[in-house]
Amino acid sequence: MTYNQLTDLTGWDIEKIVPEFRSSFVKLIGDGSSTIFWHDPWLTEQPLKTVYKRLYHMKKNSRATVMDRISWSDLQQPTFLWDWSRTPTGRTREDLDNLTNRLSLYVKSDRSDDTWIWKSSNKGSFCTKTVARVINENVNIHTNSSRYVTLRNNFVPLKVEVFIWRLIRGRLPVRVELDKRGIDLNSVRCPLCDDDVETLDHAFIFCKYAMDVWERVYKWWGFNGVAN
Template identity: 60%
Template sequence: MDIPLKIKFSRLYHWDLDKNASVRDRVEWSDLGFDLRWNWRSNPNGRARGEVADITSRLSAYIKRDRLSDSWQWKLSNNDQFTTKDLTKLIELDGSVLGNSQLHQQETLRNNFVPLKVEVFIWRLLRQRLPVRVELDKRGIDLNSLLCPLCDDDIESITHTIFFCKYAMGVWERVYKWWGFGGVTNLSLSRALI
């Protein structure tokens, strides 16, 4: 509905005693569902009755059928609720969930010394699954620009974002200095993960 209800149903709006009421104020719940309760000066008659039927049918399509709050459901658990614990169990039981036969024949390995979120990030990095602009564009997501939003110097690819963006290079220089490796030279994905 692009037209405001007070314009679309101006006759009913004129009869309404509380012109600032929202649709939510008009819904009354019962065990059988909901009813729309109006607050008019007098009961509508003639053409206005047709408008009442029209507005009721239009609003019924938008009003939730129950009192439950809107929520996402995770169909891979027993209770439809997402938890990282359930996801971890799923990954541990079936390594092929994260495995990719085209890239690696082995199952996903778990290293208890590395936080899981770091492992998942590296897994996504190696499989070109990070949401950088080039990858989003490949998947049909329309973007205003493919340029890196940080430096605006080059296209935002995974290698640019992780290694060659001037802000990423600043982080790498500090990490190399902290670890005592000297300056950053020939930085690449394989060198960074060794």
Template identity: 45%
Template sequence: MVTDLDVPFTSSIQRVIGDSSNTLFWKDVWIEKLDKKFDRLYRLESNKGAKVMDRVAWINGKCVKTWQWTRDIFGRAEGLDSWKWELSSNGLFTTKKLQKFIEENVLTDGRGQTKTLRNSLVPRKVEIFIWRVLLKRIPVLIELDKCGIDLHSVRCPICVDDVETIDHSLVLCKKAFDIWCRVYKWWELGNFSNISIFETFAGSTNTSTSGIGRKIW
């Protein structure tokens, strides 16, 4: 007996397609039982007794498939590959939704308050620049040198007095320092005496300069 040899008799027989006129597309095992594997599509089939030749044909060397559904196919039943973003209720990705997700789940403290402060009067490019400065992501010469980039010099190309660091290029360089002094005078903030850009943006312990970060950020 075949069963005594542990050979599954039913799966050892498979339909061989000739002219495809005598094989049921859905119910016969010619690839596999398609009505079981694709049961949702099978329920939409208008002719459940369709032969293989009714659904698949070779025309000019190309495989042409013909379907007859009881209604228009939509959603997953179409069988089209697509991407779905699991962090969105409708599965669609947008940068606005990603920004909201980051703000709600990453940039908030334990009380649900955002850790970032924005000023609608400040252009977005300026905000991004300040954000990069605070993260020390500005490609000043000293940082490029640390990355192994071969440079002729790492001195400030404006004043040549010191190494070009973030603090030097944005605060300590004579040109930058002069601009900050003029800004403080214009805004009536007293004398500018900060020695780092981080101190300037965050607000110094010096009472005459505290609050500048809040004003521009």
């Protein structure tokens, strides 16, 4: 999996809450065959194309892997295999010297394959529980709000928690929401009562069938009923 594919999977809206989330993923180099030398973050927190912009514009093959650019001996001594479009001089030469110094100090993994690691975890493995904790801590620090708290409530089944989260965020497929997303429907009116358009509020509160369910729930709890 490439760095771009990883970012596509995870999405980066989380960086609005946890700014260093992107840089917490790095590649641990094995043979270097599945790590893009310039595009994946492996030597530095940012991809090398960002850190060494002048050198990046002088390369011939932007998709070359670490294996294509570096050969390590049994003593961990690297040999560099560059493919510059022209000989680096001046500031680009200084950048190249800085890069080779960093590469000379890099100790590659004993593993045969390249591996993604997550620096926020002691074991290097991605953990949703840890992500939830970090998000909650940052939300509380920056917003003093518990609106988007993600901690599990062990007294509520997971599928119920997910359903409530989707309801709060407007992610349930009522007809108005489907219409907003370009789904072609014959009508956006409530398919149960046909008294109004099917919004989330209507489907879960104001529809007469929803009201009937709430009436039964209130009676079960010992309340007087649903106010009209």
